Amino acid sequence: LTNSMVRRYLKRHHQRLDHVCRRPGQVQHSWFKYLVERGRSTAFGKEYGLRHIRNYETWQKEVPVFEYDSLKPYIQLMMEGHPDILWPGVVSWFAKSSGTTQDQSKFIPVSQENLKRCHIKGAWDSMSILYHNHPTARVFAEKTLILGGSLTTYEPYPQTMIGDVSAIMIDHMPWIGRPFFTPDFTTALLPDWEEKINKTVSVLLKDRRLTMIGGVPTWNIVLIRKLLEQTGVTNMLELFPRLEVYVHGGVGFGPYRNQFQQYIPKPDFIYQEVYNASEGYFAVQDDYTRDDLLLLLDNGMFFEFIPREEWGIGTPVARQIHEIEVDKTYVLLVSNNSGLWRYVVGDLVHVTSLQPLRIKIAGRISQFINAFGEEVMIHNTDLALSRACSELSAVVTEYTVAPIYLTRSNQGAHQWIIEFEKRPDNLEQFAARLDQHLQAVNSDYKAKRQGDLALNPLSIESVPPGTFIRWMQKRGKVGGQHKIPRLANDRRYVDAILEYINS
Known part of the structure; x- marks a missing residue:
């Protein structure tokens, strides 16, 4: 019954998503105006004169491009409970983002609005696409496994909570999804990964109604190996015959695909890639015959793009979505409803389609090999x-x-x-x-x-x-x-x- 009700809701949700895809410029301009308006009363807004900004040209001129270190002093104040710094009010949740190249952790603000209208909405967007492509899916009839991170308080100001974005999303999971989530929330949010995986194995073997897996491939592989080793079976379908979907992200899936196909030898098994970063739920694979991702334009974010070849040379000029070109690679900037402003996410995206706007993640700004002029990404x-x-x-x-x-x-x-x-x-x-x-x-x-x-x-x-x-x-x-x-x-x-x- 629940699955049938959710399927009907997701059908309407997908229709709205489709409507957004047909008017990308209008949707993004609306978010641009909204974010600038909301930011005017903040310390950042006053410093950079957001109340004077009425168009994109002024925005480009008055608001610089920010990397994390430039925003860090503002974020530090927010973590200490100060209101109205980058975003109106107090922001109590921060996604800990370590990435691959930074030894120092980054703490990305996640406002309640951002959580609801970006991250959780992005998850619903993904599910609406899944059910649109596979109307017989049973995600809301069986169990979904997500290996999340953990949460902790910020020691200098305990009212502030810190965790990776998956843990924050699990903690704020809508009530309708909770009965279908596995393992239990306590296990899912354990800080010790070895303990988390061992307890998750025990939970899964007691209730084998697993239909969907989500998360980064690396740790799911560790879990799958543990399950196979403990039970002596040769693949996951022997344990979980209803398994039908793996929603993955965080790293390129290409090198892992053969491995997953061995673990889950099912010809019609569904692999759906998502681009859910600490800074926002950016994109999702909407066509499973393609390997690119649909950019989500109505989720509390305003996107800008700097051509890769212009990055690091003087003051780069960003492009709006109507100015970008197919088959070009860009540095991605985002302004969002948590108070990130013209923020360099650190990823390179390759534009594959304009109608609708689709991208591939081409790599990280700081991850490449160009020791001999080869420009390998x-x-x-x-x-x-x-x-x-x-x-x-x-x-x-x-x-x-x-x-x-x-x-x-x-x-x-x-x-x-x-x-x-x-x-x-x-x-x-x-x-x-x-x-x-x-x-x-x-x-x-x-x-x-x-x-x-x-x-x-x-x-x-x-x-x-x-x-x-x-x-x-x-x-x-x-x-x-x-x-x-x-x-x-x-x-x-x-x-x-x-x-x-x-x-």
């Missing part, structure tokens, strides 16, 4: 690795890549550290095919590889199972908000992992 390495794995029947758990620098006697190259779930029969052949696939998806890399003049073929260091997780645990980087760094333009991660496995 995460979406290049994910795709090349996925193709090599499919071709040679290998399954990858994790990977990271760094340059090997030029010396007097040696050419430069890329060094890959790969943890395999299933090793290829011939690692040298795999490396050669991976190199060829990387050339096929990145013409700059291909040019540098031509005749081995600037770059030698890539090399692979295969590491034992569990290496990456144990290395992350050693660094204190445990949980869904901590991701394996894929690429670096230096050797700090690769050398640290090699040192770890040799210690």
Whole structure:
């Protein structure tokens, strides 16, 4: 009965979403006006003259682009309970975002309005798309597993709560979703991940009505392995025959797909990607035959885009959605209903379609390899690795890549550290095919590889199972908000992992 009622609600919700997609500029302009109006009474609004801003041209001129360190003093005041700093009133919730490249945690404000009209609305958008594509889905009839993070109080001001965005969403889950959530809330929000996973396994084995899984692939793989190891079965369908959907995000899914297909060998199993960051629920995969994401334009956010090639050169000029172009890569800026203003999320997005507006996550601003002019991004390495794995029947758990620098006697190259779930029969052949696939998806890399003049073929260091997780645990980087760094333009991660496995 509940599933039938929710299906009808989601049908209406999807119609509204479809309506938004047909008038993107109008919707975004409305949010621009609303956010500027709401921000005028804040300390930030007074400092940057938001009451004088009536159009986008003035906005561009008067309000600079902000990275986290520039907003940090304002956020610090908000965390100490001061009202009307970046957003009207007191903001009591902050999403802890560690990312992959920052040793220092970031604390992103999450107002009640932002939680309801962005994060939770984004989750409903995702479900409406799922039910639109698969009307027989039974998410609100069975159980949904989400491995969230944990929550804690902010020590200097205990009224402030901190946690990763998944934990905040679980804590504020609408009443209609609570009966279908597993594990129990206490287990889901445990800070100790080993304890969380062990208790989740026990809960799942007592009630096997699991139909949907959500979360970052890394920790779901750890959980799945634990389930299979404890029960002795070969795949998840033997334990959970009703399993039909995996909603994933946080990292590119390409390298994990073969692994999940082995764990869940169901031809019509649904994989839905979402782009839900601490700063907002940005996008969702709306067409499962494509690998791009629909940008959510009516969720309390105003988006701007800076062409990648202009980033870091003088004062960059941002574009609105009607000014961006297909097949171009942009630095994403967001202003939102939590008080982020022209904020650099840190992600690069590649525009794939304008009607409707769809994107792919191309990587992080700070994660790339350009030691030799090759400009390799995460979406290049994910795709090349996925193709090599499919071709040679290998399954990858994790990977990271760094340059090997030029010396007097040696050419430069890329060094890959790969943890395999299933090793290829011939690692040298795999490396050669991976190199060829990387050339096929990145013409700059291909040019540098031509005749081995600037770059030698890539090399692979295969590491034992569990290496990456144990290395992350050693660094204190445990949980869904901590991701394996894929690429670096230096050797700090690769050398640290090699040192770890040799210690």
